Amino acid sequence: MRLLVVEDEPTLNGQLKQALEDEGYVVDVAFDGEEAAFLGETEPYDLIVLDIGLPQKDGLTVLEDWRADGIATPVLILTARDRWSDKVKGMDAGADDYVAKPFQMEEVLARVRAILRRAAGLASNTISCGPIELDLKTNRVTDNGLAVRLTAQEYRVLAYLLTNTGKVVSRTELTEHIYDQDFDRDSNTIEVFVGRLRKKLSANIIETVRGMGYRIQPPEDAVQADGSKAS
Amino acid sequence: MRLLVVEDEPTLNGQLKQALEDEGYVVDVAFDGEEAAFLGETEPYDLIVLDIGLPQKDGLTVLEDWRADGIATPVLILTARDRWSDKVKGMDAGADDYVAKPFQMEEVLARVRAILRRAAGLASNTISCGPIELDLKTNRVTDNGLAVRLTAQEYRVLAYLLTNTGKVVSRTELTEHIYDQDFDRDSNTIEVFVGRLRKKLSANIIETVRGMGYRIQPPEDAVQADGSKAS
DNA sequence: CCTATCGTTCAGGTCCCGTTCAGCACCTTC
DNA sequence: GAAGGTGCTGAACGGGACCTGAACGATAGG
Numbered sequence: 001m002r003l004l005v006v007e008d009e010p011t012l013n014g015q016l017k018q019a020l021e022d023e024g025y026v027v028d029v030a031f032d033g034e035e036a037a038f039l040g041e042t043e044p045y046d047l048i049v050l051d052i053g054l055p056q057k058d059g060l061t062v063l064e065d066w067r068a069d070g071i072a073t074p075v076l077i078l079t080a081r082d083r084w085s086d087k088v089k090g091m092d093a094g095a096d097d098y099v100a101k102p103f104q105m106e107e108v109l110a111r112v113r114a115i116l117r118r119a120a121g122l123a124s125n126t127i128s129c130g131p132i133e134l135d136l137k138t139n140r141v142t143d144n145g146l147a148v149r150l151t152a153q154e155y156r157v158l159a160y161l162l163t164n165t166g167k168v169v170s171r172t173e174l175t176e177h178i179y180d181q182d183f184d185r186d187s188n189t190i191e192v193f194v195g196r197l198r199k200k201l202s203a204n205i206i207e208t209v210r211g212m213g214y215r216i217q218p219p220e221d222a223v224q225a226d227g228s229k230a231s
Numbered sequence: 232m233r234l235l236v237v238e239d240e241p242t243l244n245g246q247l248k249q250a251l252e253d254e255g256y257v258v259d260v261a262f263d264g265e266e267a268a269f270l271g272e273t274e275p276y277d278l279i280v281l282d283i284g285l286p287q288k289d290g291l292t293v294l295e296d297w298r299a300d301g302i303a304t305p306v307l308i309l310t311a312r313d314r315w316s317d318k319v320k321g322m323d324a325g326a327d328d329y330v331a332k333p334f335q336m337e338e339v340l341a342r343v344r345a346i347l348r349r350a351a352g353l354a355s356n357t358i359s360c361g362p363i364e365l366d367l368k369t370n371r372v373t374d375n376g377l378a379v380r381l382t383a384q385e386y387r388v389l390a391y392l393l394t395n396t397g398k399v400v401s402r403t404e405l406t407e408h409i410y411d412q413d414f415d416r417d418s419n420t421i422e423v424f425v426g427r428l429r430k431k432l433s434a435n436i437i438e439t440v441r442g443m444g445y446r447i448q449p450p451e452d453a454v455q456a457d458g459s460k461a462s
Numbered sequence: 463c464c465t466a467t468c469g470t471t472c473a474g475g476t477c478c479c480g481t482t483c484a485g486c487a488c489c490t491t492c
Numbered sequence: 493g494a495a496g497g498t499g500c501t502g503a504a505c506g507g508g509a510c511c512t513g514a515a516c517g518a519t520a521g522g
Contacts, residue, residue, distance in 0.1 A: 018403055019401075019403065022401035022443055022444065023402060024405075024443065053276070099509070100300060102272045102273045103273075103300075103492090104272065104273065104274070104275050106275060107274065107301060134462060138397075138399065139443070151441070151478085151479060151480080152441070152442050152443075152479085152480090153479080153480065155503095156486080168324070183337065184481090187481070187482075187484085188483090188499085188500090189480070189481060191499065191500065191501090192480085192481080192482090192500090192501080193480090193498060194499095194500090195499095195502095196501095197410065198500095199501095208499070210489075210490095210499080211498075214410065225505060282506095298504095327502095367479070382467085382468060382469080383468080383469090384468080386470065415470095418470070418471075419470090419472090419510085420469070420470060420471085421473080422510065422511065422512090423469085423470075423471090423511090423512080424469090425511090426510095426511060426512060426513095432510095435496090439509095439510070441479075441509065441510080442479095443508075463522100464521105464522085465520100465521085466519100466520090466521085466522100467518105467519090467520090467521105467522080468517105468518090468519085468520105469516105469517090469518085470512105470515105470516085470517085470518100471514105471515085471516080472513105472514090472515085472516100473512100473513095473514095473515105474511105474512090474513090475510105475511080475512080475513100476509105476510085476511075476512095477508105477509090477510080477511090478506090478507105478508090478509080478510090479506105479507095479508090479509090479520080480505105480506095481504105481505085481506090481507100482504085482505080482506100483502105483503090483504090483505100484501100484502095484503090484516100485500105485501090485502090486499105486501085486502105486513100486514075486517100487495105487499085487501100488496100488498085488499080488500095488514100489498075489499095490495100490496085490497080490498095491494100491495085491502085492493100492494090492495085492496105492498085492522095
C-alpha cells in the first residue's frame with residue numbers, strides 16, 4: 001500500500017514516514033499544501049495522512065479541493081487538540097478519520113490500518129483465499145497454516161492482489177501501489193515477483209489475464225463446471 | 232520497559248525514579264499536570280505512575296483526558312489514604328491500580344510488576360521461549376537452567392522482545408522503550424545488543440525481519456507437515 | 463588514582479533482496 | 493506454419509541492510 005504523508009514540521013514528518021515504512025507501507029511525503037494538492041491529484045495513493053495546519057495552502061482547503069475533484073482517496077487528518085472545530089470541519093470536508101495532536105504513533109498506525117481495512121471492504125485484518133491466509137497487521141502469510149517466508153516486495157504484491165480480489169490488476173496499477181514516486185516504469189519486476197510467489201505458494205491463486213494483468217479470484221463457494229454456484 | 236513518574240514532591244519523585252531504575256526500568260519524570268499530560272500523549276510508555284494531587288492540572292483530569300483520547304497506557308495511581316473517594320474516582324477514570332500514601336516502596340514495585348505482567352498478557356512473572364527463561368521480577372535469565380550474565384541493556388532488549396512475542400518489533404519501537412527521552416536516533420546499538428544476545432544464548436530465538444525489525448517466535452507446539460498441531 | 467565493565471561508535475565484511483537480462487514457451491495473427 | 497508479441501523463468505549482478513570485531517569514553521568501585 002502506498003501512502004502520502006503531509007506534514008510541514010520536518011521531524012514529525014520523518015517520524016511518521018519511518019513508522020509507516022516499518023509497517024511495510026510505501027511512503028511519499030509532502031511539506032506544504034501546494035505539494036500535497038499536486039501529489040494527491042496525480043498519484044494513486046491508498047491513503048493520505050494530512051496535517052491541517054499547513055503553509056501555502058491550508059489542509060482543509062486541499063482536502064475540499066480533492067473531494068470537489070472527485071478524488072476519493074481515504075484521508076486521515078491530524079489536528080491540534082485545541083482546535084476542536086477543525087475536527088468537525090474535517091469530517092465534513094470528507095476526511096475518513098482524525099487524530100488529535102499530540103498523539104502516540106501507535107494510535108496513528110492503528111487508524112491507518114482501520115481505514116485501509118474499511119476501504120478494502122474487509123471485516124478483519126486477515127484475508128484468506130483457499131489455503132492462503134494473509135494478516136495485514138502482522139504482515140504474515142500462511143499456507144495451510146504454515147508460515148511462508150516472503151520478502152518485502154513479494155508481500156506487497158500479494159497483499160495488493162488480495163485486497164483487490166476478483167479485479168484484474170494491471171502491471172501499471174500494481175507498480176504504482178508498491179513503489180514510490182520515482183521508479184523506472186518498463187521493467188519486468190512484477191512478473192518476477194508473481195513467478196516467485198507462485199513458486200512459494202502451494203496453490204496457484206494468481207491468475208494471468210493476458211494483455212491486462214493479474215487477478216486473484218475471491219474464494220467464494222466452489223463454482224461448478226457450468227459456471228453456476230454450488231450452495 | 233519505559234515508565235513515567237508523575238509526582239510534584241521532588242524527594243518522593245526522586246525516590247520513585249531511583250527505586251524503579253534499580254529494578255531495571257527506564258524512567259522519565261514529570262512534576263506537574265501539564266508536563267505529564269503532554270508526555271503521556273506523546274511518548275509510548277509501558278506504564279505511568281501518577282500522583283493525584285498535582286499543580287497546574289489535577290491528576291484525575293489528566294487521566295480522564297488520556298482515556299478520552301484513547302490512550303490506553305496502564306496507570307498506577309498514588310493517592311492520600313484519607314482521600315478514599317479519590318480511589319474510587321481514579322478507578323472510574325480508568326486507572327489500573329492504586330496505592331495509598333504513605334506507602335512502602337516495595338508495595339509500589341510489586342504493583343508495577345503486576346500491571347506490566349497483566350498488560351503483557353502473562354500469567355506468571357517468567358517468560359520462556361525454548362531453553363531460554365526470563366524472570367521479570369528478579370531480572371535473571373537462564374538458558375537450559377543455567378544463569379546467563381546479561382548487562383542492563385541486553386536484558387532490556389531481550390525482555391521487550393519476549394513480552395512482545397510473535398510481533399515484529401522495529402528498531403525504532405525498541406529504542407523508544409529502552410531509552411529515555413533524548414537519545415540519538417540513528418545508531419546501531421540495537422544491532423550490537425542483538426548480536427551480543429545471540430552470542431550469549433544457546434538458541435537463536437531472535438529472528439531478524441529484514442527492513443522491519445526483530446521478532447521472537449512464540450514457542451508454540453511443533454507444527455506437523457499437514458498443518459495440524461502436535462499435542 | 464587505577465581498573466574493570468559497559469554503552470556506544472565505527473569500519474569492514476557478509477549476505478540477502480531487488481533488479482536486470484537473456485532465452486524460452488506460448489498465443490495470436492497472418 | 494511462420495513471425496511477432498506477450499509472459500515466464502533461471503541466472504547473475506549490485507547495492508543496501510545487517511552483522512561483527514575492535515576501540516574508545518564514561519562511570520563506578522576499589
